[in-house]
Amino acid sequence: MSQPFRRPSGGRIDRSRPLAVTFNGKRLEGFAGDTVASMLIASGQHLAGRSFKYHRPRGILSHGSDEPSALLSVDWRADRGPGYRDPNNRASVVEARDGLVVNTQNHWPSLETDIGAVNDLLSPVFVAGFYYKTFMWPRKFWDRVYEPVIRKAAGLGEAPDVKDADRYSNRHAHCDVLVVGAGPAGLAAALAASADGTKRVILADEGSEPGGALLNDTTATIDGRPAKEWVAGAVATLDARENVVILPRTTAFGYYNHNHVCMVERISDHRADAPEGLARERLWQVRAGEVVLATGSHERPLVFENNDRPGIMLAESVRAYLNRWAVLPGNELVVVTSSASAYRTALDAKAAGMRVSIVDIRLEADCGPEFAAAKDAGITVRSGHTVIRALGKKRVTGLVVSPIGRDGTIGEKTTLACDCVAMSGGWTPSVHLFSQSRGKLRFDVELDAFVPGTSAQAERSAGACRGVYDLTEVIADGAKAGGGELAPEATASFTGFQPVRVLPTDADASKVKAFVDFQNDVTAKDIRLAVREGFESIEHVKRYTTTGMATDQGKTSNMNALGLVAGILDRPLPAVGTTTFRPPYTPVSFGALIGPARDELFDPVRKTPIDPWAEANGAVFEPVALWRRAKYFPRVGEDMHAAVARETRAVRTHVGIFDASTLGKIEVIGPDAAEFMNRIYTNAWTKLKTGGCRYGLMLREDGFVYDDGVVARLAEDRFHVTTTTGGAPRVMRHMEDYLQTEWPDLDVFLTSITEQWAVIALQGPNARKVLDPFVTDIDLTEAAFPHMTVKTGYVCGVPCRLFRVSFTGELGFEVNVPADYGEAVWKTLYEEGQKHGITPYGTEAMHVLRAEVGYVVVGQETDGTVTPDDLGLSGLVSKVKPDFVGKRSLTRPDMIAAGRRQLVGLLTKTPDEVLDEGAQVVDDPAQPIPMKMIGHVTSSYASSNCGRSIAMAMIDAGRERIGETVFVTTPAGFTEAVISNAVFYDVKGETADA
Template sequence: MTDQRFRNAAGGRIDRSRPLTFQFNGRRYDGFGGDTLASALLANGVRLVGRSFKYHRPRGIVAAGSEESNALVQLGTGARTEPNVRATQAEMHDELSAASVNCWPSVEVDVGAINSALAAFLPAGFYYKTFMWPPRAWRFYEWFIRRAAGLGRAPTEPDPDRYEKTYAHCDVAVVGAGPAGLAAALAAGRVGARVILADESSEFGGSLLGEAATIAAAPALDWVAGAMAELAALPEVRLLPRTTVFGYYDHNHLGLIERVTDHLGPRTDTTLPRQRLWKVLARQVVLATGAIERPLVFDDNDRPGVMLASAARTYANRWAVRAGDRAIVVTNNDSAYPAALDLSEAGVNVQAVIDARETPPDAWREPLRVRGIDLAAGRTVAAALGRKRVEGAEVYELAADGSRLIGAARCYDCDLIAVSGGWSPTLHLFSQSGGRPRFDAGIAAFVPGESRQAERSVGAARGTFSLAGCLAEGFAGGAAAALACGFGDGVAPPVPATGDTPAGPLRPLWRVPTAGHGGKAFVDAQNDVTADDVELAAREGYRSVEHLKRYTTTGMGTDQGKTSNVNALAILADLTNATIAEVGTTTFRPPYTPVTYGALAGRSVGDRFDPVRMTGLHQWHEAAGALFEDVGQWKRPWYYPRRGETLHQAVARECGAVRASLGIVDASTLGKIDIQGPDALKLLNLVYTNAWDNLEVGRCRYGLMLKEDGMVFDDGVTARLGPNHYHMTTTTGGAARVMGWLEEWVQCEWLDMRVHFTSTTTHWTVVAIAGPNARRLLAELCPDIDLESAAFPFMAWRDGTVAGIPARVFRVSFSGEQSYEINVPSSCGVALWQVLMTAGAKYDITPYGTETMHVLRAEKGFVIVGQETDGTTTPQDLGMDWIVSKKKTDFIGKRGLTRADCGRADRKQLVGLLPENSKDTLQEGAQIVAEIRPKPPMPMEGHVTSSYWSAALGRPFALALLMGGRARHGQTVAVSSYGTTSWAKVVPPIFWDKEGERLRG
């Protein structure tokens, strides 16, 4: 479709044998393998790529790497669309599609640009000031603000891609594979250290990919290729291209995001993930993160065509793209000179280098003259001309103190203004590691200060900008890091010769004086913060740099101040008559660049999000058509509907079967703890409220556990297996909690107590049979236990065999019926269950689930910890004073119970409720109120904790916690729920077999 008019016929690191087409804002363009979206757009002459965040100003590409502040695009479409992608990091693939963000209806004609005309009314802090009044109007404003906010949009469909996550460990992690990083990895890798080398680009080499430098009298990229070959051959070195180290966390943990297949485009084959998140633990970290060139702050410095000089150079060298036809290069330091020469070499008409310094180093004069490039010293650009693209530049002489422009402007006719305001080491990871940067006036930038973690910065990341210096520091840093891990002798490999031109000092240049025709000078292009905003903030008293950041938003968002940080600080320092060192810098936050939610979630999605714990009988329940209830991570059968049955009908049938004949339930999830040791009895007496001294071997007892504050914590039945050997059961949800609780007391408090705990929860499959025919059925299958009540009474256990399976049988009951809990080795659970089902057919044995279990126990007034209790409930509140020993001198919670508050007569106490309307099943959680009012709030006196329809009673009933409830039996109370009121009679909390004859019989 297009001719890539700005692409040179030769040179660069693109693959011309691999032509690709892509779409941008609906138009088709051509590019090559090896391009980024940014390089391909520039090759096609596309300069306008987006609209700015607040003012909707037209914006173009300013950088070549992750520091890009303008060219954020919406990549892809549909479920795979991704906002906030830097065009400079989007690798080109065939059929890539991207669109500008923050513009409507198009990037050329953007309605939101009206904000630009209204700019005078949108200063820093605008939102804070404007939308504060009238207070009720906020909701109205918010709707518009939210519509206007943000860059791009998130997909609304499920993410079709696969993301992986992995842990990794290494001795030395090297961040950045420029010359310093490669040298560090070589030095550490050669002596045998485990090295991870990560770089965000598709290719290793860093700045060398964009410069025509030499190492050892050969092209620097030859050295890079040699280093890569050597590293690839080292077995303990892991190379991670396309991988951004986005976070530096405590204890030398790094977060890495690897873009595994993004560069291949959307794929149907998901064998490989789209992205992989690495959680790396490194013994030593070498930060070779390089430096970011600073833009200059002059009027309309955001016009498309104003670009960092290093970026224009990189486009020319790495992608054979001319970022413009006619350029001027504006600088305050030496680094823009080789950029100007490389641009000229690539065919850009470089008219002049404009250097703010009065006397630029002589070394550059001759090379410029040879290329016909003017040199204008002591001058700088004060305004860009043009709107949707640069059409010219006004250059002035600069006063010696930089405070004003002198004389008349010289206008250059140009479409590219390549700027360099000096370089700032990339300190983001150093700052995240806890280190405090230090200002280095020599390079007018912050450099790493003292290390707080096991890390060191090398090369440009610590302010060393010469190639020789980067290599030397990289080698030394890598060798030292390896030595710190016990590898090598710490001696750095020799540094090869480089072709550096010695650099002269820079002239700090912050706010260029305004040219006076009302242009905006941007400090932070991504957040649309201008020099005027910084000035306003300073005038209004925001002198702390952290306040400045929050008030103006400079340095926030996904950009994290990459290009803007130092300029903003320097301008604030100027305005407040402070030094930059005094102003200090803000703390950088992870992530360095955005990380997809998909990568953070990894494979913990769908049915892998959380484990589903299944008992050994799970498949049987499934086959029987059970519906399941989540109890913690467990799936428990809720009820077993027959064809066409509702929950209500199924539960009524299951309850009826248990009360009339025989039911069977999977009770395997109950927590089980094996307790052994001479002090086991002492322990039980401390953790339970009741006394355990007289429990005989062969018998079991119900117990209640409290927290130290006297509130109910867990309950269960514990059996004495031997003189010093007990089998404790806990609630399903409390199994791990109780085990941890016992371990904590014994390990932290009662260190001399001789007792051991072993969790046996899943060792046993527990099948409970309950109902008047329970004993008859068991007797058929269990030849070796005398089941007569005299020999095997309620609350006893016996070992024997059931259906030929070794079993431990507990005679306990949670249903109020004659009941046996048969414990067998888990692998035999299905066999046991099937035999019971077959042999029990004559009793119409009926499997029942948790719902029926709950109804049956509630009819008996048995509480469930966590349902009838909520962490503020004492045993007395439950009417269980009988289980609290008065004789024991101590148990956990005893002192808590003696607080006066626990004896208050008006505490919420457990009661039964019988709704007056016998068709009216109360809502669980409904409030009992002292007075019915048209709408809440109403004076609350308690709440319904359990509520069911009872087949046995032929009516609904409930359990509730009611203030002073025990003294209110016989009263009628109002129960309010969702605007409806029910009336219920307060009764004792027991509805079935009050004497307990059935379960003992």
């Protein structure tokens, strides 16, 4: 396609840099500085998509981010393979460059011939709420017929079906003043705020270059010079200031508490030369001392029949295309307006050589100086006229207009031939970010708009986004918001408009499609219907009709919808309310939001020092909190069941080696350490001798079990505390909380040493034999080194804290060595262990082994509502200590009430049946639903050592019911089990407790 509608000169495009994009498979030509929308217009193509519901032909409405209709699927890097396409890009903001592949959406087989357009004829079916009314029955049909069909027929672009191949980056930034919007108000604010060189200023604008609405303007002057020179001067001044960061192509989309503003910067989409690997977008999280919102305003469309025909555009957008991009949106222009500003469009279009006439809803008497200006330029103005309908289908071909009589009657109709319509129903300040910041909006009757009222944060709005429209005032307002003063003399702007919700017509309103929301295909009659059916709150109307939803969030449509509802209800507009503005302001890619947090950077994966050995030896891993732990070590041909059976047997007959490095470890040091331990744990610690270990139980203040672990006393004033793997951070916080806030008088200090030590557990009858050759300064004999003691010395020549402990019931040691030595020590022990039948085992075998001997796992047997007595551990609760965390709660009435759930064993009637963990337990499976649940299974395994399945469960008054039969839910129904003691295996030989 050539560029028949390109003006011979002018515009902010670089004619020395031609380029081409592929549009629906065809070549579309343009210049650097173009958008896809301006290139389409240059080629004479206005049809740019099919609508959401009715598949009506749609064109380009706007020139900015509020575009509701011209939505394109864009493949940003078609030359680099799949993964670079995304849907629903607004043609008006996609910057053109070589290599771009764009396609229109929501049509089949083609944009020109769309079968779905039959929906337009069926539209009586698709009225507001049609989902709710039409597809009620039969119920089954919803999932299988109605929804799939509707989903296919209605909608916007197609979601990408492959992984996003682009990179996205992230940046935190702080500044004193953040200015959002680089139009005249924002530039003035940034100039004023940055005059003080100690103030850090960030100026962000969603467009490709600063200037805002002044980029569309070729006639305005500021201090006698063209406005664009003022813009260039302001930008040069800001650029030269080291305290200013200017961010073009950066949309502030979310305004959160404490002036936390999230912005997305588009880094590479517009660059044909972007090197591979350059991030596509950057998420900025800015924390600003003050925020200046200079976000401008959105022009309102006019609502009349067929107002969505391609070629019908917003008036300011027509002006933007003419002046900024030097393209003619047509040859024959009708400006339809109730707003003075549209006269500028008429004047500029006339100057550009278009044939122009104006249809003004207002009476001549209600117009300002713009009227005379149009007359002087020889433009026909039809004041006091309305538009009955637009003609044409894929492109507007004419408007039927008529004068409005004094009593509102429609006069004689005239058809004005045209190929372009510029419409303006006035302006709506862009208060989205202000509203997101929780500022209170105020309705201004004069401006017919919601404007910022009371700020909730250190924020000011300036310029058009608070209803200040005259250029001189806008600049002064911006400067004031930036904390300074600027008072240049600018060309007077044409301001003021007369609010019109729906243009007067004599057509049958119930049959007319006059669009309020272009993106969601919501017409004036849909809104009338919704109100008639009782939806009076705008929030309800919005949900029922979907007006103001989807990707444009009703930037162009909201005020018309509100005004329409208020008019039907005959209430003042503020009484109808306004919808809540929520982030994001414009659509944000998921990629930008997650940034680098994907693939290997999705989450830290914590690997122990012994992990490389486990990986090399075929371990199957499982995640435990952020850790990855070896779950089992299958040999060739083994499944998990077989591997775990072998590993658990080996521990009871020979020796197993287990990586326990993930256990949380805290070093508790200070003269008051023992007293602190007394207060934090249920047990008594004062009498624990140096070198002794004790199993400690920790409660929350409410008396429920919080964590557990073995604690070693290394010295009078030093304890080595272990916690559960997942519990380490919260236990540390819990301890530090009490130390700092309740007992600041205690001299105790905590240090996390989880990662300082690699922990190798040797468990089984041969454990001592494996260890013996590598220990020279520790006597390993039973007499010298009994169960539940600790010694420091050297293992394999490296410093070691050696624990004689067991989580299996067997003879056991836990070898703590500094982490860097962990793998070497493990390998040494493993090699030596070959003589003694050593077997590495993983977390699954560890769980089975501890369950066999009845040890609980906090977080598996407990769920935050379990007391020590519920677990049968009341022996660990000191009766003599006057106080410890949780003690008082243990005597609250409910904590000692009869019938509490207690830990017991469950043995299935069929010995090889393994219960589901979490399965519910009932007394009588024949009872009516809802049944009375008497407990649940907490742990359940196939135990090779026991020769049958074993399970632990929490059962109401379970300890009194040992021997009784209960029923446990299974996927198929129920199975029988007998309540037993929770110890299943009788350890033979030299046991942990020998």
